[in-house]
Amino acid sequence: MSNWYLQNGKESDVVLSTRIRLARNIKEFEFPNKYSKEESRNILKKIEEITPSLGYGLKFIKLEDIDDITKISLIEKHLLSPEFAMSKKENKAILINDDENICIMLNEEDHIRMQVFSAGLDLENLLNLSVEIDEKLENLINYAYSNKYGYLTSCPTNVGTGMRASVMVHLPALTATGNIGKVLQAANNFGMNIRGIYGEGSQSQGNIYQIFNNQSLGISEQEIIKNVRAITEKVIQQERLARKYLGKKQIDLENRVYILFLLL
Helix, strand or coil, rough: CCCCCHCCCCCCCEEEEEEEEEEEEECCCCCCCCCCCCHHHHHHHHHHHHHHHHHCEEEEEEEECCCCHHHHHHHHHHCCHHHCCCCCCCEEEECCCCCCEEEEEEEECCCCCEEEECCCCCHHHHHHHHHHHHHHHHCCCECCCCCCCCEEECCCCCCCCCEEEEEEEEEEHHHCCCHHHHHHHHHHHHEEEEEEEEEEECCCCCCCEEECCCCCCCCCHHHHHHHHHHHHHHHHHHHHHHHHHHCCCCCHHHHHHHHHHEEE
């Protein structure tokens, strides 16, 4: 079976991929912004010990044992954040399987950043997989959890479910017609963020954007998935309408492409 990023999923004319990320911390240790070098080392040791019990063909790999070319490849596949992959700090690692649909970053902003991936629009299936892995982890380690606030994280915006559901979309027609700004504003008004190809703080490249939830506290995982799907479906609809419009203006579009080609 080929890796998820080589496949076409649902709504693949607009949606490139779906990712669900869970942020978790281990109760016995300080958060990464405060822990000692010894604590960071002990976190890796603890996770390495339980890796065989998780299954899924996950392998424990220290970041320092990954060469730069492989790191860049993992960044381009959106399995690792650029900041994490190129960090010079000690005691960082990942759990990853051969299919690369599961990649867990260790000692990133939180002790555990679990990520699951799929081609196309696949929010519900990924939610089920992430919950399954999360429950296995929770049976093996003690999470930092508050009955009042939910899962505790380094960044307050992730407190609660600790979940970030994101959908990567390709929006060339909305960009070409000048309507991308309206779509971004509408998404923000409904509690969603739309950012560049590498998420928060990044710019769009190749008209590729990520749609993801703002809220993690006071809302269930199922509600987050429902909201992200609703906004994504609206964006898909608007992009397809823009493509039809451009199709009717084919000669003008071809002229623009030829001009840009001549300027290369």
